[in-house]
Amino acid sequence: MKSPTADAAMVVHGPEAFDAGDVERLIGLLQPRQVLVAGVMARTAAEESGLPVACTDERPSVVLNDLSGRAFLVNRGKTPESGRIFGDIVAGRLGGGRGLVHVECSDRTVYCWNHSDEILAQEIARLTGFALAHGTSTVARKDGVREIRGCIPGEAVFVDGTVIGTATAETVVLSCRDGTLGAVSGLEAKPHGFEKLLRAGLADLNTAWCKSGTVRTATPRQGERTSRAGRVAVVDHCGHTLYREIGEGVCGVLAVGDDTTAVCGHICSHAGIPVFGVVDGDADGIVEPGFAPGSVVVEVVRGRDDDLGQELAATRDLKTPCWDEWVEETLRSLEGRVRVVVDRRGG
Structure with missing residues (x-):
């Protein structure tokens, strides 16, 4: 008889489940019919x-809602509690009264949210040796x-990929009234982050991608x-959109913003795509740095x-017969206005 897990799709959230070897x-162990990455x-x-x-670049709830048949979510939270909270949130976003089987690797627990597929949850728990728990989304x-x-106090808080401040409590409360986004509690705000969000056009706060x-x-x-x-x-202050931009024919990325440059450098390192980053020194340390050969990062001296x-995006030709020459010409045009802080030319 075919195992319920072999008939199910496995949806993986976050890089940690891959990096820790969970996936x-x-x-x-489970031999799922397909594995989708959110x-x-x-x-x-x-x-x-x-x-x-x-x-897929979609969030887990979107991927799960689009699937037919059996499916389960795999996650490794930064703590067991944050992992449980994440499952609670995803379960609450599934439509049609659909429950969620959630495999939380941080504490080896299979959650059966909202009266989901009990047979599937039990089989996953049996095959993995994980504990089985039941919950109702709150x-x-x-x-x-x-x-x-x-949240963990002291860590960065994001909305739609933009850092808006530092958590001061386990729960950050935001409000959006009359087109203005603000912090109610639990956040040491970064005004420039809120400004960037509003300039980009804030999406519905209920559906915005939020994390810490x-x-x-x-x-x-x-x-x-x-x-x-x-x-x-x-890629201007929205590193989470990078995969939409680095399709066929891209020889490099102009990244604007400290955290955006860090994210672009990290992703493009594996892809072998160099980055020209423009920063002003307010990075939040959200990802391990890494840059492909040919990359350069400059810090603005003033401003x-x-x-x-925005000036570079508007004035520099964004099609080039040679990335290295494009970098050299761009650096010459910025002489006296920036200092080089990362240089992988010739690397």
Whole structure:
């Protein structure tokens, strides 16, 4: 008789489940019919792992809602409590009264949320040796208010990929009234982060991508250098959109913002795509640094990275027969206005 796990899709959230070896072990034990990866940095870890998976930039609730038949979620939270909270949130976002089987690797627990597939949950627990637990989602949406739970005081807090401040409590409460986004409690705000969000056009606070902490703890792997000619992609303060930009024909990335440059450098290191980063020194340390050969990062001497980045995107030709020459010409145009802080030319 066919195992329920072999008939199920496995949806993986976050890079840590790949980096810790959870995904490889679970594929071997459970033999799922397919493995889908949700999220941007998870995709990077998945590609580095070489495992047979399909990647998507969508959040787990969207992926699960689109699936028919049996499915379960795999996650490794930064703590067991944050992992449980994450499962609670995802379960609360599934439509049609659908429950959630959630495999939480941080404390080896299989959660059966909202009266989900008990047979599947029990079989996963049996095959893995994980504990089985039951829960009911407690997520209650309030118009104009958003809680970000499971924070560790001192870590960065994100909304749609932009750092908006530092957590001062386990729960950060945000509000959006009359087109203005603000912190109610639990956050030491970063005004420039809120400004960037509003300038980009804030999405519905109920559905915005919110998280806290680092986006990945592992060091990126180094890939082979890609083409030196082609299009220069521009990623301005929204590193979570990078995979939409680095398609065929891209020879490099112009990244604007400290954290965006860090994320782009990390992802593009494995992809072998060099980055020209423009920063102003307010990085939040959200990911291990790493840059492909040919990369350069400059720090603005006066002013803000936003302004200089927008100027470069508007004035520099974003198609080039040679990335290295494009970098040299760009540096000459910025002489006296920036200082080089990362230099992988010739690397």
